[in-house]
Amino acid sequence: MNLRRVFMNGIVTENPMFRLLLGNCPTLAVSTAAVNGLGMGAGVIFVLLGSNLVVSLIRNFVPDKIRIPSYIVVVATFVSITDMVMAAYTPALYSSLGIFIPLIVVNCIIFARAEAFASKNPVLPSAVDGLGMGVGYLLSLTGLAAIRELFGAGTLFGRHLFGSGYSPVGMMVTPQGGFITLALLIALINVLSRKKPARAVQD
């Protein structure tokens, strides 16, 4: 199995946000400032990596009948650890992400990867898959959040870019602005990747 391909799969081919459309609820909620995207992305990378690793490790030990509750326990454990560590060491980020840290538990990306990949593959590829998916989520979430922050507040990572004359587009930081931006980005990516199948044939 080509590890590089597994890694890139999460970032490009099966990007969780733009391709699989997974985990959109927290995505829309926290992507109002680029720094939130980084923080949430880091949390998701940690949880995905940890849960994929453990799920893959125990995949032959856990009977099929109880795999769902077992995976939930694994994912919830990693999320709780993330929650406690963030509360302790990054309090500002913790308060701005709020309820969405515990809600990583129900972020479908994590569960989807545990079920679709980690439970069927050896430890190393599973870890790489978790890392790839996590990085893909972080990049796309931060990108989306940066666009919303730029127009919605006139800042990028908290730094003012447009000067004091800029009047922010308030809608961009509201949920509807999030939906519109996400939809436009997905449309853009669909247009850009339309040629891809042809290239795949040539390969």
Place this chain on the structure above:
Amino acid sequence: MKDIVRLAVILMLICAVAAAALAGTHGFTTKVIAERQAEERRALLGEFIPDADTFEDPVEEDGYTLYVGKKAGQFAGIAAVFTEPGFKGGIQMMLGVNAQGEITALKIMSQSETPGLGARVAEPAFTSQYAGKKQTDPIEIGTDIAAVSGATVSSRAVTSGVRKAVDKIGAKYLGITAPVEEPIVLAEIADGTYRGTGKGLMGDIVVDVTVKDHVITEITVVSDQETREIAGPAKKNVPARIIEQQTPDVDVESGATFASKGIIDAVKNALRELKQ
């Protein structure tokens, strides 16, 4: 049956490992989290009680959250968080008072007043007026506090919240009691018509109160600057209520609180002044 037991044992094992991992993390993060919270509180309260070096746990009382600050075990000041109804919703504020009874700082923590008008009560230009005021100061819009222009109601709400909080803190922690309002005893009032003035929303309200055989028989609003459509019911119903109940302490007219209070104050002033 055997299968169920096997499945349960496996799931239990997984949960046990997870619990151990969580307990471990909890063990080393709780201390850090507690320290962070204490630090945050210190940073926040330091602004309101600059003299204190330690802060006690908050006490909840009558809608006030009170933080006592101490220096070397001695009372060094107090910070109070409370909410006062504003123009649109509750205005939550935090007030600091030092051991000498002076206001150290006032901050609007949250409000939903009209942006550009009432919301400007949160600006330092308005809130800084309170610093240095004492319980014995009037702390009144138009006297020692300038209202935000166009936002009288919001400004008054903040001021009355501060006034009440200062009285409360003074009584509870500094041993100062607010002067008790002298009761109006109709039996001591001679027959006659008395004129009094109270403050409405837009300006002074002047009333004439007629007392006959120690009974309030008539109240006329002589002049006022209130909005007619709004204050109309208050001008009609509040005097009627006072006459009916024979006391100025009656309910205000809903929708015209300030006009009603102005009329009530005017009546009280009319009946009080004649005694002097």
